Amino acid sequence: MDPILDVQNLSIRYGGAPKPAVRDVSFTLGHERLGIVGESGSGKSTVGRAIMRLLDTATITADRMQFEDVDLLAATEAQMLKIRGKRMSMILQDPKFSLNPIQRCGHQISEAYRTHMKCSKAEAKARAIEMLEQVHIRDPERVYDLYPHEVSGGMGQRVMIAMMLLTSPDLVIADEPTSALDVTVRLQVLQILDGLVRDKGIGLIMISHDLNLVRAFCDRVLIMYAGRLVETLDAKDLDNARHPYTRGLLAAQPRIGGSRAPLPVLEREASWVNPQEAV
Amino acid sequence: MMKPLSIHNLSVSFGAVQVLHEVSLEVAAGECFGLVGESGSGKSTILRCASMLNDSWSGTVEIDGRNVREMPVRDRCRTLQMVFQDPYGSLHPRHSIRSALEEGLRVNGIGDRAERMAQAMRDVGLPVDFLDRYPHQLSGGQRQRVAIARALILEPDLLFLDEPTSALDVSVQAEVLNLLVRLQKEKGFTYLMVSHDLAVVDHMCDRFAIMQHGHIVEILSREAITQGTATQPYSRELIGASLEYERAV
Numbered sequence: 001m002d003p004i005l006d007v008q009n010l011s012i013r014y015g016g017a018p019k020p021a022v023r024d025v026s027f028t029l030g031h032e033r034l035g036i037v038g039e040s041g042s043g044k045s046t047v048g049r050a051i052m053r054l055l056d057t058a059t060i061t062a063d064r065m066q067f068e069d070v071d072l073l074a075a076t077e078a079q080m081l082k083i084r085g086k087r088m089s090m091i092l093q094d095p096k097f098s099l100n101p102i103q104r105c106g107h108q109i110s111e112a113y114r115t116h117m118k119c120s121k122a123e124a125k126a127r128a129i130e131m132l133e134q135v136h137i138r139d140p141e142r143v144y145d146l147y148p149h150e151v152s153g154g155m156g157q158r159v160m161i162a163m164m165l166l167t168s169p170d171l172v173i174a175d176e177p178t179s180a181l182d183v184t185v186r187l188q189v190l191q192i193l194d195g196l197v198r199d200k201g202i203g204l205i206m207i208s209h210d211l212n213l214v215r216a217f218c219d220r221v222l223i224m225y226a227g228r229l230v231e232t233l234d235a236k237d238l239d240n241a242r243h244p245y246t247r248g249l250l251a252a253q254p255r256i257g258g259s260r261a262p263l264p265v266l267e268r269e270a271s272w273v274n275p276q277e278a279v
Numbered sequence: 280m281m282k283p284l285s286i287h288n289l290s291v292s293f294g295a296v297q298v299l300h301e302v303s304l305e306v307a308a309g310e311c312f313g314l315v316g317e318s319g320s321g322k323s324t325i326l327r328c329a330s331m332l333n334d335s336w337s338g339t340v341e342i343d344g345r346n347v348r349e350m351p352v353r354d355r356c357r358t359l360q361m362v363f364q365d366p367y368g369s370l371h372p373r374h375s376i377r378s379a380l381e382e383g384l385r386v387n388g389i390g391d392r393a394e395r396m397a398q399a400m401r402d403v404g405l406p407v408d409f410l411d412r413y414p415h416q417l418s419g420g421q422r423q424r425v426a427i428a429r430a431l432i433l434e435p436d437l438l439f440l441d442e443p444t445s446a447l448d449v450s451v452q453a454e455v456l457n458l459l460v461r462l463q464k465e466k467g468f469t470y471l472m473v474s475h476d477l478a479v480v481d482h483m484c485d486r487f488a489i490m491q492h493g494h495i496v497e498i499l500s501r502e503a504i505t506q507g508t509a510t511q512p513y514s515r516e517l518i519g520a521s522l523e524y525e526r527a528v
Contacts, residue, residue: 039448040419153318182317182475184520209448212525252453254482256525257505262460263453263482 004171004203005029005051008064012043012050015057021046022227029171033197033204035214035235037249038224044207047224048173051205052090053080068170086116088171089164091193094180095156099148105156106132106144109163116167131162135192154185158192165196172197175207190217211238211249223249226273245272281308281467282343282358282436284329289338291321291328298324299493301338308343311463311470313480313487315517321493322473326439329471330361342437353387360430364442366422370414376425377410383433399428402465403458420451424458431462440472444479456482477504477521489514 013020022043065072092098110124132140135158223231231243248266284306306312314322363369403424444452
């Protein structure tokens with residue numbers, strides 16, 4: 001199958017920064033779920049934003065950055081406006097900050113739909129309510145009329161997911177979609193997102209600092225360290241990770257019922273920032 | 280010296296909303312006690328009230344039998360210190376580490392400052408010459424160490440930890456948790472720790488309270504997580520969700 005996204009040797013340097021934030025990152029994405037994992041500052045969110053072309057002050061270079069039939073390196077902003085939110089969309093970390101606080105939740109969903117689809121307001125509303133049902137909101141008509149501060153974090157994130165999936169994009173980038181949520185709703189939100197992505201055959205890039213989460217909800221995992229890819233693995237092979245950084249991250253996580261011995265601490269090595277050997 | 284903490288019938292209202300409803304708990308001397316619950320359940324509010332950062336509450340809080348309301352500020356600060364969640368927000372960006380650490384010593388009229396600051400840095404495992412750095416020159420884990428050093432430097436007996444690692448990466452979290460465990464062994468601290476992560480609580484705490492809507496639902500020992508001995512429906516739900524998440528992931 002043709003890849004949805006093909007990125008070769010992507011480097012990103014923020015304006016005024018002495019060193020690039022991302023160096024020589026290459027990957028392709030088919031109809032699958034791809035995780036990007038790393039610590040804060042490793043450049044994982046920067047990659048997601050570069051794909052959405054949201055970094056207008058940064059210098060982006062790549063040998064190739066192809067999204068379906070669109071060359072993301074050459075696309076104009078006018079073209080991007082038609083693509084963003086319609087063919088590719090992004091779910092952000094915290095619904096408290098990513099939803100507009102002075103507009104009703106439902107209005108924001110139908111606005112996103114009407115930006116890309118020609119239809120009446122009534123039809124957009126009907127589609128929005130239908131979508132709210134699909135993200136397991138029990139009383140969608142009522143939630144449609146609520147303001148973001150009137151809904152819980154988990155429900156806000158489901159509103160966000162509904163908004164992003166309503167236009168049936170081919171690519172969804174989820175940037176830490178559940179790290180602002182309580183553990184009681186986290187799994188539920190992930191399962192809803194996962195179900196929709198599978199049903200609709202969407203390509204998903206899940207950006208997270210949580211290796212274990214990515215292991216459960218992705219097919220493949222890219223591990224980033226200091227702006228570089230250090231390892232690419234199938235999620236099921238994560239236990240056999242070879243790179244010491246990946247293994248260090250896995251070991252540092254306290255587990256329920258684990259021994260209370262001191263947690264293994266990551267011993268960073270300077271060589272990790274060198275280009276990865278071919279695997 | 281190890282000191283116990285006793286909170287009795289602590290109630291707080293913010294305007295018309297009552298956020299804590301007669302919360303009572305006892306933390307034994309030298310114990311690590313956890314507070315767990317969803318956001319908005321009042322966990323951090325308990326810390327802010329017991330440390331008098333918020334003083335409009337009713338009930339009694341006693342440290343080693345002394346009412347915190349009757350303790351002079353200096354005594355209170357030298358008995359009880361707090362480490363906040365986000366080391367990016369809790370250190371003044373334009374103060375060097377030296378002035379951050381020195382301020383507490385100066386206002387409390389403590390002498391021998393240079394030696395104490397050096398000792399606090401060694402205690403948290405940072406090089407002494409980091410005293411002349413600014414927060415932006417440190418990584419997240421190093422900043423949280425500085426925040427811990429700042430709490431240690433007044434030689435308290437009781438440390439309040441408000442989600443001390445939730446702003447940090449797992450790799451850095453491991454460092455900070457190890458440090459907190461080591462300091463407790465060395466100095467005999469009593470910890471009251473807020474966390475939303477049961478794995479961290481299981482790693483650190485002897486007992487913990489589960490909170491919901493400003494009430495303590497249940498106080499459990501650490502073993503209750505794995506042995507499933509929680510009795511209240513909400514505790515079972517919270518522990519179940521955490522276990523399911525751990526197992527799923």
